[in-house]
Amino acid sequence: MSHKKLIESLSGLVSESRNPETMDIDLLPAEEILKRINAEDHKVPAAVGKILPSIATVVEKVVDAFRQDGRLIYIGAGTSGRLGVLDAVECRPTYSVPDSMVVPVMAGGESAMFHAVEGAEDDPDQGVADLKKIGLNARDVLVGISASGRTPYVVGALHYANELGCETVSLTCNPGSEITKIAKHELTPVVGPEALTGSTRMKSGTAQKLVLNMLTTASMILLGKSYHNLMVDLNASNEKLRARARRIVIEATGCSLEVADRALVDAGESSKLAIMMILTNLPAEEAEQLLNKEQGFLRRAVQSRAGS
Template sequence: MDKLTKLTTEMYNPKSSNLDQMPIRDILALMNEEDFSIPKAIQQVLPQIEKTVEAVCESFQNGGRLFYVGAGTSGRIGLLDAAECPPTFSTPQHLVQAILAGGENALMVAVEGAEDDQQLGENDLKERELSANDIVIGIAASGRTPYVKAALRYTKSIGATAVSLASNKDAEISEHADIAIEVVTGPEILTGSTRLKAATSHKMILNMISTASMVKMGKVYQNLMVDMNASNYKLRERSKKIVCEATGFDYEVATKVLEETDYAVKPAIVMLLTDVSYQEALSLLDNSNGFVRDAVKQKERS
């Protein structure tokens, strides 16, 4: 019997043995009940997630990048998190990237054999010119995807930081990682369908990693998205609300200052809190590595 069948993610869930005969309401109630186990499973791996965030921050500070690597659902989850970073935190497109086995074609249609191609896992990172300052998070619910395994092995071989994210204990990809996150959410109600609890836990963990890292890189003031890209009407209105919340000034004042900064929220907040010009606010932020709170304190000390 193949080891795959012994994995927790492949096990039979007795709670859903009559899934095909359940009324819709009962199916939904069972799914909801099973999903309650996800936060508890994540709680068990918070120390490993914390180490990962610290490693991501160190990578960014050294000019490195964060890569999510995965096949199928795992790759798509990485792509989703990476795609949200530029609009939410105004990060450059290269800072957080997702690499999906089989390339962009695999986003909607499975690319046969891609996840089993170990050479492809290494080559895709070579094409991105992976450096020792980068960090790679390899995602695989089974914990044994050859593509991900090879990517992590190559990552370590060049001195970059390798992190594994799996849904089984003693996962094979953990053997090739500096930090191993094994979040065990148990058998799925649809046997082997790891797009359910396993994938949900992975998305939640990636949310934690990217958000906490951006907070620690100065992309947040209080609990406000002060580095967002106000690219449309909704986001420009959100920018005004953020400036109002952060400074205590009213909508009209926030609008006037944001128009002056071309809707850059950080300098607008610094301008209002310290009563300086736009150029002075930019200088204060530059000297504070982009941290709004530090920029304000710097002005107060001068």
């Protein structure tokens, strides 16, 4: 694309337009700059709130995919790609799921997490190639993340995923942009122009992170990864998480620290199983069998035991 056409394409994007509320931001002292940024940031949750029904639809598609051994795959470049990586890698320690369940794909590969890889986002064929490397298939849900909605790397990836029969999702902050016309499902929180023109790591990036957090959190809750609002399936892989696991067992059951410790040892450090054992007074093997019968839903398993 020529420089002239590129400039013309950017000029029509909401995220690239000038913000009338910050035209004098370069003349302000530090605290006043922060007030303007903060005022703009307050607009983000409201923009996300307007698309909750669309997010819910995508969550249902993701849950369906997980139940059929499909995956949730994020693909993006730059800030958008990094946000996908961030959300994906947090799922394993938070919900004890394999890394293969939520998979991030980023233009430029792993090195692009820390250093900009020039031109990586401009190649639609590379988006296709990267999806082929991970074996994208029709059971997967692909979320293409692009603040502008026109990133060629993401555009190529979405076209390819459609050809395979995947559920495809666009996540952008620009209504009517290219990827919204390709994907089967559109998520477009319109946050308006940035405080600093074109700096889409700000409001646009915040909106994207909120949406990605919603997709995985709601999906995991629907899969039975919580009890009330407690993360009972976390992977206690370090001292902080081991302490959190004990606190969760105590919060869920009202037991003492000593009882929680014993239950966690008997449960192989599984918070969910330890809670089940304490609430039902069942040994580990029987408690695990009942949990499995209820597909890992702790509350349903506890209720079924109480009703038996």
